[in-house]
Amino acid sequence: MFGWLKSIVGKKGHFAALDTADFPTFKPGSVWLVGAGPGAPGLISLLGYHAIGQADVVVYDALVATQLLALTPAKTLKVFAGKRGGKPSPKQADISLQLIDWARQGKRVLRLKGGDPFMFGRGGEEASALFEAGVPFRIVPGISSGLGGLAYAGIPVTHRETNQSVIFLTGHDETGDVSPLDWPAISRAAPVIVMFMAVKHLGTIAAKLLAAGRDPAERVAIVSNAASPLQQVLETTLADAIGLQDVPTPAIVVVGPVSAYRPVLDWYTGAARESAFG
Known part of the structure; x- marks a missing residue:
């Protein structure tokens, strides 16, 4: 074959x-x-x-x-x-x-x-x-951008030292509302949460995760225009994510410890961006 x-x-x-x-x-x-x-x-x-x-x-x-x-x-x-x-x-x-x-x-x-x-x-x-x-x-x-996009930002969605599970979700339901999602269950489901289309409601989402018991100092990384020459990565905390504004979209949001590996794994810089095919 x-x-x-x-x-x-x-x-x-x-x-x-x-x-x-x-x-x-x-x-x-x-x-x-x-x-x-x-x-x-x-x-x-x-x-x-x-x-x-x-x-x-x-x-x-x-x-x-x-x-x-x-x-x-x-x-x-x-x-x-x-x-x-x-x-x-x-x-x-x-x-x-x-x-x-x-x-x-x-x-x-x-x-x-x-x-x-x-x-x-x-x-x-x-x-x-x-x-x-x-x-x-x-x-x-x-x-998926939730895998490949994070890889281009030097963020592994799983790592043996930090997490054996990950949850993927969209930042709203089909009506555009975040409320129907079971945020306490999501908060407990995995150490790492990867969110699509979440920037618009990120402040509300962060507040719900905090209310469900996530650590205010927990790492949050937002990868905008992933795997493109315009890629940007904003690193913050769950508490500070509540007040974020004007984040470029499209973007993938990852909550959890895996963004701590970026200083070592952040390979998509310099010449790597010069080729049209990344």
Whole structure:
């Protein structure tokens, strides 16, 4: 199954060998939901890269790197479907209907999503809509920003010296409210909490975690524009996070001891940022 890899190793221009690799066929009338990874375009999977070269239509999110879109064939139609908090955005139902419509026209439809489609990426909703419409689909996982984005900031989500568990959550429910979440249970669930889309409500979240018993001096790191040349990391404490304002987004928030490893593991500096592919 992986014999084609041997033809890549040791060759100049080895990316060209992917053109003859035995990837699954991207059939007309089907939709592939592909995770583009966080920030750096080089973090997309080989199967995702294959899909980019085959797609007739690419429906992409706001967080997809422009360098990935540049890899599409000249004839490929690119459709923006980005959703950003607090800004006018396409409705989820309309995006799903677009995917169905293009597929029914016999197009190879690539739904290109930042991070991973199933990690707070609404991929499950879109795949369900495709299933109900009878449209064939494939899920291509991606590197979640909650893992890859933190790695680019020198933050391991687990470390044997600090934690054997981690909890991932979104900073609000589908109504935009943080209250329905069980914050006392979340506070006890793991030493490390990684939060997506939490900056808007960070003050409220920090207060709820403190009320649930977390240490006011506990470390908090906020990674903005992860794995991109614009990446910024703000380190603070849970108590001080209550008053934070004007934090750049998109951002990943991590609460817990693992950000203490940044002085040793913070590798994404200097020349590492110069390449467009991170």
